[in-house]
Amino acid sequence: MKKVVKFGGSSLASAEQFRKVGKIILAEDSRRYVVPSAPGKRYTGDTKVTDMLYQCYYAAANGEDFDGQIKQIKARYNEIIGGLNLKLSLDKEFETIAENFKNKAGSDYAASRGEYLNGILMAAFIGYPFVDSAEVIRFNKDGEFDAETTDRLLKEKLKDMPKAVIPGFYGAYEDGKIKTFSRGGSDVTGSIVARAVEADLYENWTDVSGFLVTDPRLIEDPVTIDVITYKELRELSYMGATVLHEDAIFPVRKAGIPINIKNTNRPGDKGTMIVASTCHKPDYTITGIAGKKGFVAINIEKDMMNSEIGFGRKVLEEFEKQGISFEHIPSGIDTMSIVVHQDEFEEKEQQVLAGIQRAVNPDYLEVEGDMALVAVVGRAMKSNRGTAGRIFSALAHANVNVKMIDQGSSEWNIIIGVRNEDFEKAIKAIYDIFVTTQL
Amino acid sequence: MKKVVKFGGSSLASAEQFRKVGKIILAEDSRRYVVPSAPGKRYTGDTKVTDMLYQCYYAAANGEDFDGQIKQIKARYNEIIGGLNLKLSLDKEFETIAENFKNKAGSDYAASRGEYLNGILMAAFIGYPFVDSAEVIRFNKDGEFDAETTDRLLKEKLKDMPKAVIPGFYGAYEDGKIKTFSRGGSDVTGSIVARAVEADLYENWTDVSGFLVTDPRLIEDPVTIDVITYKELRELSYMGATVLHEDAIFPVRKAGIPINIKNTNRPGDKGTMIVASTCHKPDYTITGIAGKKGFVAINIEKDMMNSEIGFGRKVLEEFEKQGISFEHIPSGIDTMSIVVHQDEFEEKEQQVLAGIQRAVNPDYLEVEGDMALVAVVGRAMKSNRGTAGRIFSALAHANVNVKMIDQGSSEWNIIIGVRNEDFEKAIKAIYDIFVTTQL
Numbered sequence: 001m002k003k004v005v006k007f008g009g010s011s012l013a014s015a016e017q018f019r020k021v022g023k024i025i026l027a028e029d030s031r032r033y034v035v036p037s038a039p040g041k042r043y044t045g046d047t048k049v050t051d052m053l054y055q056c057y058y059a060a061a062n063g064e065d066f067d068g069q070i071k072q073i074k075a076r077y078n079e080i081i082g083g084l085n086l087k088l089s090l091d092k093e094f095e096t097i098a099e100n101f102k103n104k105a106g107s108d109y110a111a112s113r114g115e116y117l118n119g120i121l122m123a124a125f126i127g128y129p130f131v132d133s134a135e136v137i138r139f140n141k142d143g144e145f146d147a148e149t150t151d152r153l154l155k156e157k158l159k160d161m162p163k164a165v166i167p168g169f170y171g172a173y174e175d176g177k178i179k180t181f182s183r184g185g186s187d188v189t190g191s192i193v194a195r196a197v198e199a200d201l202y203e204n205w206t207d208v209s210g211f212l213v214t215d216p217r218l219i220e221d222p223v224t225i226d227v228i229t230y231k232e233l234r235e236l237s238y239m240g241a242t243v244l245h246e247d248a249i250f251p252v253r254k255a256g257i258p259i260n261i262k263n264t265n266r267p268g269d270k271g272t273m274i275v276a277s278t279c280h281k282p283d284y285t286i287t288g289i290a291g292k293k294g295f296v297a298i299n300i301e302k303d304m305m306n307s308e309i310g311f312g313r314k315v316l317e318e319f320e321k322q323g324i325s326f327e328h329i330p331s332g333i334d335t336m337s338i339v340v341h342q343d344e345f346e347e348k349e350q351q352v353l354a355g356i357q358r359a360v361n362p363d364y365l366e367v368e369g370d371m372a373l374v375a376v377v378g379r380a381m382k383s384n385r386g387t388a389g390r391i392f393s394a395l396a397h398a399n400v401n402v403k404m405i406d407q408g409s410s411e412w413n414i415i416i417g418v419r420n421e422d423f424e425k426a427i428k429a430i431y432d433i434f435v436t437t438q439l
Numbered sequence: 440m441k442k443v444v445k446f447g448g449s450s451l452a453s454a455e456q457f458r459k460v461g462k463i464i465l466a467e468d469s470r471r472y473v474v475p476s477a478p479g480k481r482y483t484g485d486t487k488v489t490d491m492l493y494q495c496y497y498a499a500a501n502g503e504d505f506d507g508q509i510k511q512i513k514a515r516y517n518e519i520i521g522g523l524n525l526k527l528s529l530d531k532e533f534e535t536i537a538e539n540f541k542n543k544a545g546s547d548y549a550a551s552r553g554e555y556l557n558g559i560l561m562a563a564f565i566g567y568p569f570v571d572s573a574e575v576i577r578f579n580k581d582g583e584f585d586a587e588t589t590d591r592l593l594k595e596k597l598k599d600m601p602k603a604v605i606p607g608f609y610g611a612y613e614d615g616k617i618k619t620f621s622r623g624g625s626d627v628t629g630s631i632v633a634r635a636v637e638a639d640l641y642e643n644w645t646d647v648s649g650f651l652v653t654d655p656r657l658i659e660d661p662v663t664i665d666v667i668t669y670k671e672l673r674e675l676s677y678m679g680a681t682v683l684h685e686d687a688i689f690p691v692r693k694a695g696i697p698i699n700i701k702n703t704n705r706p707g708d709k710g711t712m713i714v715a716s717t718c719h720k721p722d723y724t725i726t727g728i729a730g731k732k733g734f735v736a737i738n739i740e741k742d743m744m745n746s747e748i749g750f751g752r753k754v755l756e757e758f759e760k761q762g763i764s765f766e767h768i769p770s771g772i773d774t775m776s777i778v779v780h781q782d783e784f785e786e787k788e789q790q791v792l793a794g795i796q797r798a799v800n801p802d803y804l805e806v807e808g809d810m811a812l813v814a815v816v817g818r819a820m821k822s823n824r825g826t827a828g829r830i831f832s833a834l835a836h837a838n839v840n841v842k843m844i845d846q847g848s849s850e851w852n853i854i855i856g857v858r859n860e861d862f863e864k865a866i867k868a869i870y871d872i873f874v875t876t877q878l
Contacts, residue, residue: 234742235772246743299849303673304685309764316752325748329768330847332854333674333814337847375772386835388844393832396825405827405853407844408769408776409736409807414844415771 001030004199006168006190009040009048010207011264012118015083022126024205024267033158033197035168035190036122038114039076049076049114057110060101070098077117088124090117109178112170115186119167128163133189137171139179145171147192147251154196166193187248195255202252202259204244209263210272211236211243214289218424219431225287227273227280232287232377235413239290239375249274278379285387286378286434289427293372293420295327296342297404300356301335301364311360312336318355322348327373328406328415337404339417342369371403372423374416376430382411390433391416398429440469443638445607445629448479448487449646450703451557454522461565463644463706472597472636474607474629475561477553478515488515488553496549499540509537516556527563529556548617551609554625558606567602572628576610578618584610586631586690593635605632626687630698634690641691641698643683648702649711650675650682653728657863658870664726666712666719671726671816674852678729678814688713717818724826725817725873728866732811732859734766735781736843739795740774740803750799751775757794761787766812767845767854776843778856781808810842811862813855815869821850829872830855837868 007021025031038049056069074094081088097113116132123130136157138149150171158164168186172178181188187204194202210224211233228236230253237243244259252259259274305311312329319326319338328339345352349367356365381387388407391414395402404417418426446460464470477488495508513533520527536552555571562569575596577588589610597603607625611617620627626643633641649663650672667675669692676682683698691698698713744750751768758765758777767778784791788806795804820826827846830853834841843856857865 231773238745238772297847299847301849306677306766307764309762310759312765312768313752313755313759316755320749320752323748325746326751327745328770329751330845331767332845332847332849332852333677334670335847335849335852337849385838385840386832388841389828389830389832389835391828391831393825393828396828399824401824402827402846403850405844405846406769406771407841408771408774409738409842409856410740410771410774410776411842413771413774 001201002032002197002199003028003030003201003203004033004035004190004194004197005031005203005205006035006186007037007264008186008206009037009050011205012036012038012122013040013042013046015080017264018080018084018122018125020264020267021205024264025126030200031203032163033193033199034122034126034128034165035186035193036115036118036165037168037186038118039080049073049118050111052076053110053113054107057101057107061104066098066101070094070101077121080121084125086121086124088121090120093117093120106178108170108180112178112180115167115169119165123165126165128165129161131157131161131164131166133167133170134172134176134178136166137189137192139171139173141173143179145181150192151196154193158197181247184245184248187244188251191248191251194257195251198255199257202257203262204259205262205264207263207265208261209266209269210261211241211288213284213286213435214427214431215241218427222431223284223435225272226270226283227275227278228287229278229379230274230276232379232412233274235375235377236288236290239373240292241288241290282378282380284378284434284438285380285384286376286430287380288377289374289430290377291372291374291423291427293423294342295339295371295373295417296345296367296369297337297339297371297417298352298356299335299337299364299366299368300360300362302360302362303334305334305336305360308360314359315356318352318359321355322352324348324352328404328417330404330406339371339373339404368403370420371417372420372426374418374423374426374430375413376416377413379412381414388414391430394429394433395426398425400426400429440640441471441636441638442467442469442640442642443472443474443629443633443636444470444642444644445474445625446476446703447625447645448476448489450644451475451477451561452479452481452485454519456703457519457523457561457564459703459706460561460644463703464565469639470642471602472632472638473561473565473567473604474625474632475554475557475604476607476625477557478519488512488557489550491515492549492552493546496540496546500543505537505540509533509540516560519560523564525560525563527560529559532556532559545617547609547619551617551619554606554608558604562604565604567604568600570596570600570603570605572606572609573611573615573617575605576628576631578610578612580612582618584620589631590635593632597636620686623684623687626683627690630687630690633696634694637694638696641696642701643698644701644703646702646704647700648705648708649700650680650727652723652725652874653866653870654680657866661870662723662874664711665709665722666714666717667726668717668818669713669715671818671851672713674814674816675727675729678812679731680727680729721817721819723817723873723877724819724823725815725869726819727816728813728869729816730811730813730862730866732862733781734778734810734812734856735784735806735808736776736778736810736856737791737795738774738776738803738805738807739799739801741799741801742773744773744775744799747799753798754795757791757798760794761791763787763791767843769843769845778810778812778843807842809859810856811859811865813857813862813865813869814852815855816852818851820853827853830869833868833872834865837864839865839868
């Protein structure tokens with residue numbers, strides 16, 4: 001068993017948090033490769049070390065005095081070092097950083113130092129060797145992540161290192177210049193390392209006990225998802241759920257390595273397991289509910305449109321011409337709606353409508369804005385008959401008017417269009433029927 | 440008030456039926472223009488006069504003796520004439536017909552004589568003047584119906600005729616050669632006349648008391664639709680309901696003239712009123728249920744397809760290249776299904792699949808056949824919340840697996856994909872929940 005364990009900023013914000021993390025890592029010998037973030041907020045209103053570094057760097061780059069700022073950052077680390085009773089000095093590292101700041105090493109360099117220093121601290125604390133990500137995570141000349149070279153470098157480096165600390169968030173160009181990931185941060189690093197070392201599991205430790213069935217801003221204290229497939233996760237995340245960034249999932253997904261989202265503050269909780277596929281029977285028929293406001297439906301009616309070969313293609317082409325991607329194309333008989341993002345559509349509205357008019361000469365053409373889309377996702381929906389009935393009964397009961405329904409043959413997601421103002425009500429109704437009333 | 444009244448073959452099969460028809464026409468002075476079909480079957484196993492005419496003509500055209508056959512046809516008319524105690528002889532007409540049959544006047548000519556003779560008979564019976572449709576219904580050189588000329592000819596002819604009998608089913612080229620309508624038969628004639636005379640109502644008399652909510656072969660004795668809009672009718676007819684042919688509706692629909700489907704055998708029944716739009720509150724939330732078997736879904740999955748501009752257009756183009764029109768495009772997130780007719784798709788299957796593979800390089804491409812589509816149609820669905828809930832609960836209860844759902848913003852039809860084998864069960868479940876249990 002070989003695990004890569006990544007810890008988020010809140011898990012490493014203080015000595016107290018470090019102690020929890022240390023306990024977690026050392027509790028299992030399989031937790032061999034550790035990817036730390038930079039220290040996060042210790043309390044609401046606190047500043048993350050990464051943000052302190054940015055500010056400090058801008059002062060330095062503008063030729064201002066940044067001595068006080070760098071001391072504050074150093075104090076954050078020393079607070080942790082002191083709290084852990086470590087015999088570790090970061091003086092030399094801070095000297096180098098100050099020097100490089102003066103020489104305008106770049107904001108990526110500045111931002112990355114939070115992870116870099118935390119990696120050194122972590123290595124000293126748990127007694128694992130430290131590997132600088134600049135040596136093993138590689139970007140190509142265009143600034144794109146070079147997966148192949150990185151994989152090779154990591155494999156070479158870690159071949160004889162059964163354990164190591166590899167800081168998250170950054171890598172370097174071939175010439176050594178530091179570059180950070182633009183999206184996904186330390187999560188990406190953990191995922192890349194997991195794939196390179198062919199880990200059995202990628203543990204992503206954070207401050208929540210996994211993903212929630214729906215948005216906690218809409219539903220008070222929603223239940224946690226125990227097991228979710230990559231596909232379900234991708235769907236929920238596409239529809240607005242805040243989960244791991246696509247870039248952070250891609251490397252392990254490709255390698256078929258499961259991810260376990262765990263809570264540093266409640267390590268006993270099972271968290272959420274993200275897997276390629278599973279025969280695990282979920283607690284609820286639905287895995288998650290997500291949604292977004294701000295869609296618009298362009299409704300087209302034309303007698304006999306179904307038998308007009310090329311009709312749909314011509315309509316879609318008008319959207320394509322204006323660079324607008326469509327979300328859904330629900331259709332009846334002689335009617336067809338194109339659902340697109342309102343913000344993308346608005347400025348090109350008249351061009352698209354005129355184009356459709358010219359291209360297919362519809363009997364009726366209408367734009368209906370302020371629509372929200374709700375996605376109900378769940379691999380168990382396919383085998384649980386009546387899911388659609390429960391959803392639409394619940395919505396009717398909640399007086400939500402269903403503007404659109406789309407369920408393809410995959411049978412594990414249903415997309416429902418409602419008015420923007422019914423959005424919260426719709427999500428609550430669906431959550432209640434599948435989760436609350438089932439308890 | 441000006442009505443055009445069309446009578447179907449079963450309404451004119453015998454003297455007894457003629458008497459009912461005569462009573463109906465004369466009951467209202469507004470029933471001014473009468474469009475008769477040829478005599479239909481008097482009983483199960485009987486032969487329609489039109490079919491007798493075809494057979495007779497083929498014998499004549501092949502140089503065989505057709506004397507006996509023409510006598511049988513004459514006997515059918517004489518039976519009616521005798522039964523009605525009319526002083527009418529069709530001897531001269533039958534001589535001309537026999538002569539023209541020998542001279543190979545064409546099968547259209549032959550087939551049209553059923554209506555022609557019945558028109559003369561009807562005119563004599565009710566005392567209205569007879570107008571030969573050959574004079575007023577015009578086809579152009581390409582054999583297409585010439586709406587403009589016909590409209591002018593009818594207006595001229597009927598200007599000073601407040602009442603008339605105009606036989607259905609046929610017209611003529613400019614040179615007088617007879618041509619029949621290829622689709623819609625006498626219904627089309629009635630509709631054309633109604634438009635030309637600017638009728639207030641087109642009564643279409645038949646042997647049923649209107650359209651049924653669903654197929655009587657699937658549901659025993661389904662209830663009748665009282666009021667249906669042209670749009671709803673078009674949808675149900677597209678989805679397989681046997682109603683008036685599109686061509687028969689088009690002229691009156693264009694002119695905004697309502698159609699009333701009535702039962703000659705139960706003239707007191709209100710029948711079904713077909714209207715452009717209405718504020719009439721229907722008895723049931725749904726107006727009708729129809730459906731067809733034999734569809735296939737081509738399921739496509741690809742990560743991030745929604746943000747790939749042109750994805751849908753490229754997919755549809757592959758179907759267009761092979762001349763296949765699509766029925767529906769239900770989509771989830773990263774999934775898209777194209778629903779097409781199985782018979783159209785089967786022979787081009789591999790070309791389409793290879794084309795899609797080349798065009799969009801999907802992660803997953805699968806064909807799922809033997810799907811049936813069920814259309815639930817009803818203008819009242821929009822204002823009745825919970826319709827979708829009732830449909831899908833009913834289907835779940837009936838153990839029908841829902842393969843696809845499509846409801847566009849028109850909100851008055853929902854298309855449901857089920858397995859072919861669940862088709863009848865699905866229609867029954869939906870009928871029962873909206874009609875049976877509501878009683």
